Amino acid sequence: MSGKRSCRAAIDRRTFLRSSAAVIIGAPALAAVPRRVRDIGSEPQLFLDDWLIESVDGVRRTLHSPDKRGLLKEEDGRDWERGDVYHGNIVCRDNAGKFHMTYRYWWWDPSVRDLDPNIGVDRAHWFRECVAYARSDDGIHWHKPELGLLDGPDGFSRIDAFPFEQPTGMSRANNLGCPIDFITDLNAHGNVADPARRFLLRVAKRADTHPFAKELESHMYYASDWPDFANDPGWLSKLTPIPDATLSPRGFRVITGHDAGEWFMVAQDSLGNWVGRGGREIGRYASPDLKQWTGPDRVLAVPDDEPREPADWVEYMDMSAYRVGGPKTGFWLGLLCVFHSDRTNDQYRMPTNLKVWRKGLTECRLMMSRDAGKSWQRVGEKQVWLPHHVEENGYDRLVFARCPTRVGDEQWFYYACWDGDHLVFNADGTTYYKDRMRTSRTALAVLRHNGYISFNAEDQGIVSTVPLTFDGANLVLNASPRGSVRVAVCDAEDRPLHGLSESDCIPVTTDGISVPVRWNSGATLSSLRGGPVRLKFYLDRASLYGFQFA
Structure with a gap:
């Protein structure tokens, strides 16, 4: 690497x-x-x-940026093929020090068009997705155990038109279908010290693998160690149920942590809120008990000192936040995904909502909050903390940073990345790239412990x-x-x-x-x-x- x-x-x-x-x-x-x-x-x-x-x-x-170490590695040393740590996913270490990763695996499938009214003509939603699982001894080379839980592609072959690849076949000989679609390490990131509640997770089942598939089951739990669903038939009985608990109504699989007597999450505000304000912003939901949620409250708007030119219109795409320091004097650190949108051509709009712009690249900056995510301030001005790749086909033209994993004297940041522009399809349905689709993968960046x-x-x-x-x-x-x-x-x-x-x-x-x-x-x-x-x-x-x- x-x-x-x-x-x-x-x-x-x-x-x-x-x-x-x-x-x-x-x-x-x-x-x-x-x-x-x-x-x-x-x-x-x-x-x-x-x-x-x-x-x-x-x-x-x-301000110190982490050192990029490139894409993760498959078990045999090849670059990570596909799949990203996104909302609800995690890279963590169990109590014995072994690495575990849940990640989003997805592939294009035009046949989903008519499966849900929300998909329709917007080709950006013509895909299937599921949660996959991998484990590692060193945090770099990853083994994908055969789970036998979900039908998925057993390989891909090249074709000349969208989506430029197609599955060579489908089978269950894969690592797809992880039943845990949300998990977070509360001891490391969520301001919860109780070792019996180290992990907060959701076990869920959906009716299909398209992006708007109906949720059939959803149960929230605490766990004191990594829930070893892949090897332990009795893993579910070892978890502590949280009756009637839910994720926030935002729809993103995110819970930031617990502070000042309440649970909260921060992420991109709902589209209905920000679309009339000129671009994406950050909202906050809160709950006293993981059952009843309030929000969203707008907690991070795009200020006037950000660029607002058609060729560079800044939006705040998303933010992943976690606790730094102790419960008494610590704070919440936000990894803000800044979207530099390009609004120079009407083809860059969303076809079903012309106020949404899709073309552009992302970078990561640092924010911090000392009041449970209700207000945020910059760390290091507007300096870029995790930049995107400068080359058009670079592996991380889009970066979405996630919470770190402690490894010795370092913090390892596993982040979702795409090898292309945020725009996949023009408004008329043609592909932005004429010979490929961008691929999402997972990369690693390393920082000195607390070395921000x-x-x-x-x-x-x-x-x-x-x-x-x-x-x-x-x-x-x-x-x-x-x-x-x-x-x-x-x-x-x-x-x-x-x-x-x-x-x-x-x-x-x-x-x-x-x-x-x-x-x-x-x-x-x-x-x-x-x-x-x-x-x-x-x-x-x-x-x-x-x-x-x-």
Whole structure:
């Protein structure tokens, strides 16, 4: 798998605050929040906003993009053939560390045209889809077990007209028909600590495989480990049922997590809401019990500083969000799918709704929320965090990022990607590409753990926190020094404490996500629990991503 250098963009503090505040709906800029003592306990602290920052000098905030590693691999080393981690799908590790993936597998089939009124003349809906399952030991090479549950293509042959390929036959000797059509890791991403409720999932059955097929069964469950439906005949009996629970009425198989006493999900707002506002936006649904849902509320509109020219009309296509940090001081990080739509030709419209435009490419930016997804602000201005491929036939011309999987000191982002434009058919029904259809697959990008934003000092710099209280006796840094990092622990009036000054600190010169800080005096921090204290980080040619008391 070929590597690609990470894209990094430096942002000064004033620009960061101004641009971050520009897209908040229903909340003031974070810079205006009154300073007070922050109780951070022993939770990890990142620097994506100024929630914990009093002042900085000589440093710049820097956005770090993940390193693209290319398409996943089939078990024999070939590039991943087809299938993408989309709404409701997941890549995760079970309690033993093995990788599991549910993904959307689909193929074109013009015969579905008359199976449902919602399909009709819009050829973009002439396909079949189902949930497939694969597993892996290394997270890169994937084995597809034969499930024998659903008829699917046993191969494809080339033809000269749409859809440019057709199944060579149908059989059940495949990995299709996974009964779990929605699953999320609540412990990793949903702000739920209970190990008995690690996974939230839905087991469902549909009447057919076309996109508007009727739902016949739907049951929601919790699970403490990966539900091994492929190998354990009694897997269903080991799950904890959630009577009468449902997904949101949006129709997308998404639940973001639990916060402030309610479940919520964020995704593309319903078409009936955004179509009259000039383009796609992000909405939010909420529920106290996974049974009764309210919404959608518009929580992320496209602001005025985005391009709105016919050749580049920005829409917010979708957003996948997950919890970063702990339950007390953490936040929700949104992977915003930004759609650069092309409106220069009426052929780029949806044939059954001329207010919907389909041509364009997507990229991913970062957003964050500290109020359970009710308001969002930018992370790193409008910098692209996960870009699309620059070549016309590149494997990820469209990118849809999903929640990460922790692997050692890294976060692995498995993302859905397409090797072509979002436009599949012109409004008159002809194909946009004259000799092929775009294919959806799954790719991997890798980021340092919690390495989204760092304070960077090219020479000397200082980062000072607001007064805070903490739990624990030790301080560890997520840092990458070319020179060193020193830390001073000060009282609430900003005076260094005895034995814990900058000059007392042993320079941190090791690159790592949890590097301990020590002082020559041998002083410990246990007596300072309950504080308040301030921290001053002295950077000498170093990058500081975050810190934690432990």
